[in-house]
Amino acid sequence: MKLLFIGTEVALKNSPEGIVSRSIIEGFIQNNWTVDLISPHMSINPRDFGINQHYTISTGFLFNKLQKKISGVEGGDFLKKCCGILEDINLADYNVIFLRSDPVSIHSIAVHINKKYGIRCVCSFGDVGSVNPYYSKMGIAQLRKKNLGAIEREVIASGNIITQTNSRSISLYKQNGFDVSRFFVLPNPIAHTSQGNSTIPVSESNYPKNIVDAYNNIASSTKGKQYNFAFLGSLYGDRKPDQMFKFFSQYENVSVHIFGGVRNILYEKKGFFYRMLKESGLKKIKEVAVKNSFNNVHIWPFMPMPVVSKLIDENFDAVINIDANFSPNPFLSSKVVQYISYDKPVINFSNTGATTDLLEEAGITYFVDYQPTIKNIPIENLLRTCTPSIDIKDRYTAKSIVGKFLSEINL
Structure with missing residues (x-):
């Protein structure tokens, strides 16, 4: 069986969506599929994660991001160049053409394939599009909502298979009048487990010096502290750290270590503009910590x-x-799926929704909600209550989630 995978985020080394996209590719390969890839230039070798043939597209990154900021539609030159590459590929050779988006607009390529070649595609969404609660605000958000909704309705009407990361997202589309008869759940897979890797040295022989130095600094900074908690990812928009800092301020013996803090692209891209945005964003996080009387916070790179x-x-x-403080919450961050592989307590700041559904599956029912009253709970009780009691790791390996999806769409 042969797959053509089309995506933009897959090229980003430490991006959560990039990691997820590469894991999905690995899931297909582990299910004995051959995978070809169309993507922007990659800083890692595609053959290192099993790609058979890689078609590279150079993109105007800054222009695309500016376009998305205004209209919600990203990837203008990628879409055009990708359609050009398709002219030179025999699409009939593929059992599935699989498009993975963070930007919804990439699925316009599926409509092009539908009309020109008469082939249905799998359009896999890394997140919700037009039904995103972020777009409930007035002004430019409504333009984005309208543009994304038009793309989604055309993609669905063309008969493509749609995937979302969780059933809450599908319910949200249904509530907004979309035909969800060809929607399927394709969860984000576990990208890498800690089990069995404790003996792997982190040295300059296999990682750059800045990664080794950060690793050593983190290892030393956690020594002698009674409780060390880690947050992986970005804090932006309505995903804010205020409630977390306020909650942990009641404990004197807790250190919070944030890996990333701002969007990963600000670490990956070079230049004064990106560095300025990164430094500004990290400074704001520390200011929010101080504002909420929490001083024991450390920020590390992705x-x-x-x-x-x-x-x-x-x-x-x-x-x-x-x-983000939405209720019910339709978002299921890839980090939460990753967390269940660690067999560590997961302290969740959320509302009822996709995240709490997954953690309940692992036996964790407690979460810190966004009500104004902070509940005082002894730290030992908190950790015990937030520790997984059901092992669900095997359900979320890349091989498992892709294999289950393939059986459901009956290929």
Whole structure:
């Protein structure tokens, strides 16, 4: 069986969506599929994660991001160049053409394929599009909502298979009048587990010096502290750290370590503009911590998943998730799926929704909601209550989630 995978985020080394996209590709390969890839230039070798043939597209990154900021539609030159590449590929050779988006607009390529070649595609969404609660605000958000909704309705009407990361997202589309008869759940897979990797050295022989230095600094900074908690990811928009800092301010013996803090692209791209945005964003996080009377916060760069897994395995007592304050919450961050692989307590700041559904599956029913009253709970009780009691890791391996999806769409 042969797959053509089309995506933009897959090219980003430490982006959560990039990591997820590469894991899905690996899931197909583990299910004995051959995978060809169309994507922007990659800083990692595509053959290192099993790609058979890679078609590279150069993109105007800054222009595309500006376009998305205004209209909600990203990827203008990628879409055009991708359609050009398709002219030189025999699409009949593929059993499935699979498009994975963070930007919804990439699925316009599926409509092009439908009309020109008469082939249905799988359009896999890394997040909700026009039904995103972020777009409930007035002004430019309504323009984005309208543009994305038009793309989604055309993609659905063309008969393509649609995937979302969780059933809450599908319900939200149904509530907004979309035909969800060809929607399927394709969860984000576990990208890398800590199990069995504790003996892998983090040295300059297999990682750059800045990663090794950060690793050593983190390892030393967690020593002698009674409780060390880790948050992986970005804090932006309505995903804010205020509630977390306010909650942990009641404990004197807790350190919070944030890996990333701002969008990963600000670490990956070079230049004064990106560095300025990164420094400004990190400064705001520290100001919010002080405002909420919490001073024991450390911020580290995004790091490769094997390094993060090793650090969490050996140096941290719990991991933290922060969702945007939407109720019900339709978002299921890839980090939460990753967290269940660590067998560590998961302290979740959220409302009822996709995240709490997954954690309940693992036996964790407690979460810190967004009500104004902070509940005082002894730290030992908190950790015990937030520890997984049901092992669900095997359900969320890349091989498992892709295999289940393939059986459901009956290929």
